[in-house]
Amino acid sequence: MLNCKVYRALTGSDAVFRGERVTYGSVKERVRGFLKPLAHLVSDLGVPPTAITVAGFLFSVLAALSLGTGHFVRAAVLIVIAGVCDMIDGAAARAGNRASSRGAFLDSTIDRYSDTVVLLGALHYYLVRSPSGPEELTAGIVLLALAGSMLTSYTRARAEAIGQECRVGVAERSERMILLIVGSLFGADTLRIALWILAIASHVTAIQRVRHVLLRVR
Helix, strand or coil: CHHHHHHHHHHCHHHHHCCCCCCHHHHHHHHHHHHHHHHHHHHHCCCCHHHHHHHHHHHHHHHHHHHHCCCHHHHHHHHHHHHHHHHHHHHHHHHCCCCCHHHHHHHHHHHHHHHHHHHHHHHHHHHHHCCCCCCHHHHHHHHHHHHHHHHHHHHHHHHHHCCCCCCCCCCCHHHHHHHHHHHHHCCHHHHHHHHHHHHHHHHHHHHHHHHHHHCCCC
8 A cells, every 4th residue: 555655756646646737757756755755864963965975976986887897787777876866966955955056066066976977887898898799789879878968968057057947858867867777777788778768868859959949148
């Protein structure tokens, strides 16, 4: 019964039964709301938000090592934990009245390192550990996905630097993490497909953001 309630709370199935529109964005907000008590608990325990951010990065490093050695399910679990850290560090900072520009900047920077290291783990697997030998094409797709992820973040940062909100696009960071989690759960072949989708979707997102800003500024 509890599991059913948790599922309905996270997916918004109750809202569907009431005839309300459920979007991916609303599901993300429900997940954040579900994790809010954890953020408050961490804050009450006196854990610095920066420590949560750094912990998320360390879990990403462990995920990268797992990917690089072919332990895909373990990598998926570690990416989930890293994602939870990323979702609660800001909430914990606000709950403890510790939110600051310094913390936001550090969080954003470490997120980029986390994205990079996980994809480098996948790159190592397909170039060095793949049973069929080096997969140059897949390695190229990983690098393309990495470039797309960086451009997605960069376009948003530059937009916000000139005063433009830029939370648009088909593949924000949470979507990219979900792709890697699902791909890793089912092994190397599924991860390869996920990386193709990630490479395409991240560049589409970057282009969407460029278009979004250009239509609003001179």
